[in-house]
Amino acid sequence: MYGKFQQYLKDELAAIEEAGLYKKERNIESSQSAEITLADGSKALNFCANNYLGLSNSPRLIKAAQDAMAARGFGMSSVRFICGTQDLHKQLEKAISDFFHTEDTILYAACFDANGGVFEPLFTAEDAIISDALNHASIIDGVRLCKAQRYRYANADMADLERCLQEAQAQRFRVIATDGVFSMDGNVAPMDKICELAEKYDALVMVDESHSAGVVGKTGRGVAEQFDCYGRIDIFTGTLGKAFGGAVGGFTTGRKEIIDMLRQRSRPYLFSNSIPPSVVGASIEVFKMLAESNELHTKQQDNVTYFREKMLAAGFDIKPTQSAICAVMLYDAKLSQVFASKMAEEGIFVTGFYYPVVPKGQARIRVQLSAAHEKEHLDKAIAAFIKVGKELGVIK
Ligand SMILES: *Cc1c(COP(=O)(O)O)cnc(C)c1O
Secondary structure: OHHHHHHHHHHHHHHHHHOOOOOOOOOEOOOOOOEEEEOOOOEEEEOOOOOOOOOOOOHHHHHHHHHHHHHHOOOOOOOHHHHOOOHHHHHHHHHHHHHHOOOEEEEEOOHHHHHHOOOOOOOOOOOEEEEEOOOOHHHHHHHHOOOOEEEEEOOOOHHHHHHHHHHHHHOOOEEEEEEOEOOOOOOEOOHHHHHHHHHHOOOEEEEEOOOOOOOOOOOOOOHHHHOOOOOOOOEEEEEOOOOOOOOOOEEEEEOHHHHHHHHHHOHHHHOOOOOOHHHHHHHHHHHHHHHHOOHHHHHHHHHHHHHHHHHHHOOOOEOOOOOOEEEEEEEOHHHHHHHHHHHHHOOEEOEEEOOOOOOOOOEEEEEEOOOOOOHHHHHHHHHHHHHHHHHOOOOO
């Protein structure tokens, strides 16, 4: 049997490669940080990690992970409700609730699981999920797993959201689902307007803070802080894999009864292993660090401002970001790939994105700025952009 299937896979893989969409992995032989070492021993500056607060390699977090592992062991060998809940899990859930000003939190192995398990336990075919067109794949999959009626509005388009809300009035409950920050443009969801419409049309609000938590808002508490929407958002999801240390893990946080119901019915929670003590212990430390000081967030924000200003001054076309994500627009798909590979030759890791990841004719280089970057890192990256940009005729 495998022979025919193998040939089919080989053909499909060749087609992926032919279309230039084959994803290759680069081996890093150092920890994740601003400067990384590659397999050939060369060094590169990393501008494509989600290491927004520079915590992936934090000595304080490594110590906290080691301490938690020494005290509570390596693995839990259980799901949460059988025998996989330690005091540490409850402490982390409390720390996340405090951070987001919510009532309770439920941990998952990943935010992919949090989103996969959030809709199906709460909504039925009588209800409606109204989803932003650019929401993350995990929200899309979560919606697919739920029998609720589906509505989709154009990215951050409030007139279109209003149209969906009007169409969904016949349903029992309505929930609006949105990313906090959209990963390709770095734009934020207009939470104040979304909450206003939710109130006008009697809908719940769910926001995924994966790219916004730790980054957006006066003290990095995400879009609820940025738009002062506390108390108006019912469900937040997020990841521990980006700003909050970058290891692994996700969560849903929000209203008490919602979290209670997820603990009873959410399938990725009920049927998947508990997060290991090392990750939980270090994550508790992350929220302690963020409560103590806003220094990392401030540095991250300053880096975005610095990079943007220098790049605009050099003549690059940059999307108006409100996050750690800076889209350097090139428009042409091939150019984005050539540009990214020339940047790699200069020792700068950035990613070139083109259709179908972004709309046709909207190819770009995505730069992700971190508190791990020092001024000299930024200057090197900007110098490389200018050099390659001139070489390829993108700037004069
Ligand atoms: C990264 C990301 C996720 C997935 O998070 P994991 O914890 O890595 O599964 C989910 N939603 C959004 C918006 C993300 O950016």
